[in-house]
Amino acid sequence: MRSEWASHTRAAVCRVTPVILIFLMVLLGLMPIGIPYVDPVTPALGIISVYYWSIHRPEYCPAAGVFIIGLFQDALSGTPMGMSSLIFLGVYGVVVSQRRVLIGKSVLVEWLGFLILGSVAITSQWALSAMFFEFFIDPRPALTQCLFSAAFYPCVAWIFGRVRRSLMETV
Amino acid sequence: MNTTRSRLKGLAVPVKVVVQRFALVMLIVAASAMILLGKADTLVVERFRLILTDVSAPIVEVVSHPVAAFGGMVRGLNQIWHLRSENERLREEVERLSNWQSVARRLESENAIYKEQLHSSVEPRVAFASARVIADSGSPFVRTMLLNAGARDGISNGQGVVAQVGLVGRIVDTGSRSSRILLVTDLNSRIPVVLERSRHRAILVGNNSELPRLTFLNGGVMIEVGDRVATSGHGGLIPPGVPVGRVVSVIDGVAVVQPFVDLDRLEYVRILRFELPRLSGAD
Structure with a gap:
């Protein structure tokens, strides 16, 4: 009885962990750290998280959850409402449909996949923002964000990997 | 009985996949519609944004404290590294500002006299x-x-x-x-x-x-x-x-x-x- 309760709790924790981690990463990306040269452009932690969990545990990362987290990101960051949701869902849709290409492959393949998809997502966000504001936005910060995100991906993926292995491998 | 159950199970998986894909498409349409609505009628969307911001503000504040502490620690280390040069710069600045302070005091009293002579209207006070x-x-x-x-x-x-x-x-x-x-x-x-x-x-x-x-x-x-x-x-x-x-x-x-x-x-x-x-x- 006790072990059944424990396994139910564990399964429930597993179900919500990816969405909570994506939300926390989005919040972390919005934090003003106040360290010189770090704050103006931060890695796209939301895109990194959606990409990772869509590959490894899409069943615990529902599209509706991704959509709602995107709305919170837009509300807090001041970007047009719906923009981050659209980008997150785009990443989610592509990864889920191409999952068999990425799953079970080496870390390098996964990272290369992020390099391409993350860059396309950030560039799309840049183009959408420029169209929304009807203003040519300097593309250099977007490029920097692509590079930052690619550089950060292995680190974030390693942390997520530890969480996934310790919580979900046995479920 | 078992055969019917396994058939139903076999059907449930493709139905689930179709529902998930449909939901994804619908959510993409909803996100696009929200962007367009934000462009056309900012008031409704901004009100929605405010609700979400107000709901999440307490969580953001809780998360921001440890992050701010980490940032403060890094800045503290950076300040220790530049302590000597910073001290030198501040000494020079204090000396320069002391001179300015005496000039500002003189100008303030002069200004007050001129304003009184001209019956100038008083600037509204700024609270903050x-x-x-x-x-x-x-x-x-x-x-x-x-x-x-x-x-x-x-x-x-x-x-x-x-x-x-x-x-x-x-x-x-x-x-x-x-x-x-x-x-x-x-x-x-x-x-x-x-x-x-x-x-x-x-x-x-x-x-x-x-x-x-x-x-x-x-x-x-x-x-x-x-x-x-x-x-x-x-x-x-x-x-x-x-x-x-x-x-x-x-x-x-x-x-x-x-x-x-x-x-x-x-x-x-x-x-x-x-x-x-x-x-x-x-x-």
Whole structure:
């Protein structure tokens, strides 16, 4: 009885962990750290998280959850409402449909996949923002964000990997 | 019985996949519709944004504390590293400012005498509220910051926001317990300013870079590198004379301004509650 309760709790924790981690990463990306040269452009932690969990545990990362987290990101960051949701869902849709290409492959393949998809997502966000504001936005910060995100991906993926292995491998 | 169950199970998987794909398409359509709605009718979308911001502000504030502590630790280490040179610089600055203080005191008393002789109207007093920055945009496409104070603290849209040395931006969204600053560098920012030396009026226009530009209302203005820019007070929401920045270059007649405030290192800001006296003698 006790072990059944424990396994139910564990399964429930597993179900919500990816969405909570994506939300926390989005919040972390919005934090003003106040360290010189770090704050103006931060890695796209939301895109990194959606990409990772869509590959490894899409069943615990529902599209509706991704959509709602995107709305919170837009509300807090001041970007047009719906923009981050659209980008997150785009990443989610592509990864889920191409999952068999990425799953079970080496870390390098996964990272290369992020390099391409993350860059396309950030560039799309840049183009959408420029169209929304009807203003040519300097593309250099977007490029920097692509590079930052690619550089950060292995680190974030390693942390997520530890969480996934310790919580979900046995479920 | 078992065969029926396994058949149903076999059917359930493709149905689930179809439902998931349909849901994804519907959510993509919803997100696109929201962007378009935001472009067409900003009021509805902004109200929705405020609700979400107010709901999540307490969580953001909790998360921001350890992050701010980490940032403070790194800055502390950086300060220790530069302790000697910083001390030297501060000594020189104290000496320079002491001289300025005596000049300012003399000018203040002179000014008071002239105002009295001219029966000049008294400038409205500027009250202020202090708030902590709990989140920034985290995006290269907008330059905004979220504060942990809102309408219940007397904050309202349009009010100017300053840090110790100058203007930061103005309030554009006000929830009950949070508000958003549009920084002077954001591409939607327009601040009425004046060149301190020549008293020429201009509009400070953000472009999402670190250096906003000046758009002059009158042609034929002579701008020099080093000219100080301050708010003009036009519009009646931001008081006149708040320092904004310094002209760092003039390219093809366009003046580029470096704001005095380091917008990447803001922790606390002051929101100016400035209201011009009513023009009519309404009761």
